[in-house]
Amino acid sequence: MNIVVCVKYVPDATADRQFESDNTVDRVGVDGLLSELDEYAVEQALQLKEKAGDDTEVTALCVGPEKAVDAVRKALQMGADKGVLVSDEAVAGSDAVATSLVLAKAVEKLGSEKQVDLVVCGMASTDGSMSVVPAMLAERLDLPQVTFASVIETQGDQVRVKRDGDTATEVIGGTMPLVLSVTDQSGEARYPSFKGIMAAKKKPLDTWALSDLGVDAGEVGLDAAWSEVLETAARPPRTAGEIVKDEDGSGATALAEFLASKKFI
Amino acid sequence: MSEVLVLVDHVDGTVRKPTLELLTLARQLGEPSAVFIGSADQANAAAERLKAYGAEKVYAVDDAQTKGYLVAPKAEVLAQLAEKTSPAAIFIVSGYEGKEIAGRLAIKLGSGLITDAVDLAVDGGAPVFTQSVFAGNYTVTSKVKQGTPIATFKPNSAAPEEAAGAGTVEPFAATISDSAKKAQIVASQPRKATGRPELTEAAIVVSGGRGTGGNFEPIEGLADALGAAVGASRAAVDSGWMPHTFQVGQTGKTVSPQLYVANGISGAIQHRAGMQTSKTIVAVNKDEEAPIFELVDFGVVGDLHTVLPAATEEINKRKG
Numbered sequence: 191m192n193i194v195v196c197v198k199y200v201p202d203a204t205a206d207r208q209f210e211s212d213n214t215v216d217r218v219g220v221d222g223l224l225s226e227l228d229e230y231a232v233e234q235a236l237q238l239k240e241k242a243g244d245d246t247e248v249t250a251l252c253v254g255p256e257k258a259v260d261a262v263r264k265a266l267q268m269g270a271d272k273g274v275l276v277s278d279e280a281v282a283g284s285d286a287v288a289t290s291l292v293l294a295k296a297v298e299k300l301g302s303e304k305q306v307d308l309v310v311c312g313m314a315s316t317d318g319s320m321s322v323v324p325a326m327l328a329e330r331l332d333l334p335q336v337t338f339a340s341v342i343e344t345q346g347d348q349v350r351v352k353r354d355g356d357t358a359t360e361v362i363g364g365t366m367p368l369v370l371s372v373t374d375q376s377g378e379a380r381y382p383s384f385k386g387i388m389a390a391k392k393k394p395l396d397t398w399a400l401s402d403l404g405v406d407a408g409e410v411g412l413d414a415a416w417s418e419v420l421e422t423a424a425r426p427p428r429t430a431g432e433i434v435k436d437e438d439g440s441g442a443t444a445l446a447e448f449l450a451s452k453k454f455i
Numbered sequence: 456m457s458e459v460l461v462l463v464d465h466v467d468g469t470v471r472k473p474t475l476e477l478l479t480l481a482r483q484l485g486e487p488s489a490v491f492i493g494s495a496d497q498a499n500a501a502a503e504r505l506k507a508y509g510a511e512k513v514y515a516v517d518d519a520q521t522k523g524y525l526v527a528p529k530a531e532v533l534a535q536l537a538e539k540t541s542p543a544a545i546f547i548v549s550g551y552e553g554k555e556i557a558g559r560l561a562i563k564l565g566s567g568l569i570t571d572a573v574d575l576a577v578d579g580g581a582p583v584f585t586q587s588v589f590a591g592n593y594t595v596t597s598k599v600k601q602g603t604p605i606a607t608f609k610p611n612s613a614a615p616e617e618a619a620g621a622g623t624v625e626p627f628a629a630t631i632s633d634s635a636k637k638a639q640i641v642a643s644q645p646r647k648a649t650g651r652p653e654l655t656e657a658a659i660v661v662s663g664g665r666g667t668g669g670n671f672e673p674i675e676g677l678a679d680a681l682g683a684a685v686g687a688s689r690a691a692v693d694s695g696w697m698p699h700t701f702q703v704g705q706t707g708k709t710v711s712p713q714l715y716v717a718n719g720i721s722g723a724i725q726h727r728a729g730m731q732t733s734k735t736i737v738a739v740n741k742d743e744e745a746p747i748f749e750l751v752d753f754g755v756v757g758d759l760h761t762v763l764p765a766a767t768e769e770i771n772k773r774k775g
């Protein structure tokens with residue numbers, strides 16, 4: 191099998207995330223890392239490889255700034271076989287529509303010698319949290335999408351997953367090639383081992399520019415984005431609330447009193 | 456006035472509340488046209504309700520041939536309706552399915568997409584969307600620069616307001632391609648009704664975390680006294696105490712109720728991401744240093760196992 195796992199480099203959620211003056215996400219001034227939710231995608235890709243036990247190859251693919259190579263490297267340390275970073279000045283400020291275009295072209299290029307059977311994504315990026323790129327990729331590549339999987343089973347080229355939908359729990363099935371996205375319920379992601387970290391240094395890691403993919407710079411980036419952020423404002427800090435210590439049941443009375451004062455009772 | 460297409464979110468013909476919110480929002484921009492994808496006999500009953508919230512038209516799309524497939528057929532239906540009607544915008548409820556339909560549709564139509572909007576304004580006839588990002592720490596406004604604006608809105612983005620629309624039912628026959636029928640819904644198990652309000656729609660949510668130690672009785676007791684939905688942190692879900700569908704946060708549900716009561720929940724960034732925009736926040740936690748207290752309007756430092764049952768009793772007494 192030929193598996194591509196899409197990994198995004200995102201600002202650390204526990205750091206102070208912010209915007210640039212052009213209202214794009216600051217991806218350089220803030221510490222970044224492999225989006226935690228994409229670790230689950232890497233994990234599932236590796237488990238599928240281990241299960242197949244053959245010459246299955248896992249390629250970690252990322253679109254992002256130069257620093258984003260860290261995200262690819264982490265995937266290699268976890269066990270991916272090779273990595274590709276698509277990095278190009280022109281990509282900065284791209285929206286999901288443009289990002290999915292670049293990813294789709296890169297998947298096509300990766301499949302030019304040997305068909306890509308599975309494109310594995312996370313359920314959402316931890317910065318944009320749009321949860322749309324996998325569906326967009328499926329649309330662009332004209333592939334079925336089997337998405338938001340919490341349990342993944344394969345048999346030959348058949349894929350079956352459990353999806354906790356909005357109103358029902360479903361079993362979704364499809365035939366490879368397809369786009370799969372996995373949730374954080376799919377199983378803890380492994381940590382890179384010391385051996386894995388050493389081995390990653392020798393694994394192939396390519397950097398591609400847009401020209402390598404035949405994508406026109408005018409199709410991507412901030413100016414070409416199909417949507418535009420007009421204004422950003424930090425949420426006003428919440429005014430300090432009243433905090434009481436419970437002593438001999440006083441907490442319960444105070445709580446009921448507060449709820450009544452706000453007319454919730 | 457242009458039409459605004461609103462994809463109806465329903466379960467077996469019963470229209471869910473967020474759709475009524477979208478119809479309400481859509482009226483700011485144009486004439487709401489509801490798009491009902493379901494069985495033909497359900498469409499008429501649904502149309503009555505849609506009409507009461509301002510739908511001028513109800514496009515009824517029979518899903519007999521497509522309901523066994525995931526997402527893609529619905530995107531095709533909307534794309535074809537958009538071709539036909541040149542709408543001012545297309546509104547969809549946020550959720551796994553809604554976002555994915557929107558994603559595919561955006562590519563098909565060559566249109567910009569906004570996800571998880573929480574409010575709408577109109578500027579020079581064009582929609583301006585408000586979103587809450589970075590775990591609710593920032594509010595941004597955005598607009599779509601290309602194509603038909605497509606937006607998904609989170610539940611509770613507006614209060615549904617009744618307004619009589621014409622509600623004319625128009626059957627629409629979409630052509631669904633074979634490639635849209637490649638991801639099959641092999642089995643579907645509808646969620647069991649809890650008898651409590653739906654988590655994302657509830658006006659009040661009472662949640663429990665690791666601090667419950669697995670005993671959710673105090674949480675459920677308070678929830679029932681307040682007529683609230685029950686939520687949980689991921690720690691409570693990972694421990695197997697509550698099903699994943701109850702999880703609030705980045706990888707669970709986003710809630711924005713009038714009142715959120717967090718019990719035995721520390722307030723990690725991923726949990727905040729799902730509840731930070733709640734109007735009033737209350738927490739009960741035995742650790743006064745717990746980060747959740749930074750968010751609260753009212754907090755009790757104490758043991759939830761004693762505070763909650765006593766508060767529940769007091770509330771029930773006051774209700775008489």
Ligand SMILES: Cc1cc2nc3c(=O)[nH]c(=O)nc-3n(C[C@H](O)[C@H](O)[C@H](O)COP(=O)(O)OP(=O)(O)OC[C@H]3O[C@@H](n4cnc5c(N)ncnc54)[C@H](O)[C@@H]3O)c2cc1C
Binds near residue numbers: 227721739760
């Ligand atoms: C990628 C990713 C996604 C995530 N998504 C989510 C998500 O969607 N939702 C989510 O909730 N988390 C999510 N998390 C997990 C999150 O980081 C926290 O680990 C989790 O929210 C902690 O849950 P908790 O507050 O219940 O537990 P803890 O952090 O262990 O807090 C328990 C709290 O209970 C208090 N307590 C203990 N006993 C009592 C008592 N008797 N009475 C009162 N208080 C008591 C303690 O003081 C403590 O503050 C995610 C993490 C990652 C990495």
Ligand SMILES: Nc1ncnc2c1ncn2[C@@H]1O[C@H](COP(=O)(O)O)[C@@H](O)[C@H]1O
Binds near residue numbers: 196289312315316
């Ligand atoms: N720039 C990117 N590079 C690689 N993968 C991405 C990128 N953006 C999104 N993805 C993939 O798409 C998933 C969903 O992203 P999103 O739609 O942005 O929430 C992520 O979990 C990744 O697997």
